[in-house]
Amino acid sequence: MTQVRKQAFAQQIYACVSIVTQIDYASLLYQVSLLNIREASYLTRYQQLAVQAIHNSDFTGAAKVMNKVLLGGRFNDGYQSWFRNVTGQKQHYNYVQTVMPKEWDYYDIYLNLTDVKKV
Numbered sequence: 256m257t258q259v260r261k262q263a264f265a266q267q268i269y270a271c272v273s274i275v276t277q278i279d280y281a282s283l284l285y286q287v288s289l290l291n292i293r294e295a296s297y298l299t300r301y302q303q304l305a306v307q308a309i310h311n312s313d314f315t316g317a318a319k320v321m322n323k324v325l326l327g328g329r330f331n332d333g334y335q336s337w338f339r340n341v342t343g344q345k346q347h348y349n350y351v352q353t354v355m356p357k358e359w360d361y362y363d364i365y366l367n368l369t370d371v372k373k374v
Contacts, residue, residue, distance in 0.1 A: 278302050280325070289342045289350060297337075298324060 281298035284290040308317035327336025
């Protein structure tokens with residue numbers, strides 16, 4: 256293995272460790288009273304599945320697991336996420352912000368412009 260490949264591999268491992276250590280959303284959401292104990296346990300099971308997928312280098316699988324519970328929408332066959340169904344929150348990035356800012360739609364609009372698609 257070349258030095259460059261070793262460095263790239265080390266960076267991937269570091270990124271996975273960071274993800275694994277930061278995936279415990281269930282505890283946070285329980286502590287701020289957005290989830291009850293049963294809901295936190297349910298989310299913990301999904302988090303464990305995602306961590307297991309990461310350890311198996313199945314990053315797509317891990318993303319799909321977390322998308323199902325957190326993102327929903329286009330990432331979840333058009334269905335609302337479990338998080339939204341349980342908490343009523345439309346905004347999963349910042350639970351204090353209950354509605355997504357209008358400005359967040361600008362990115363999709365920009366990417367769908369014909370001039371941008373040509374590039």
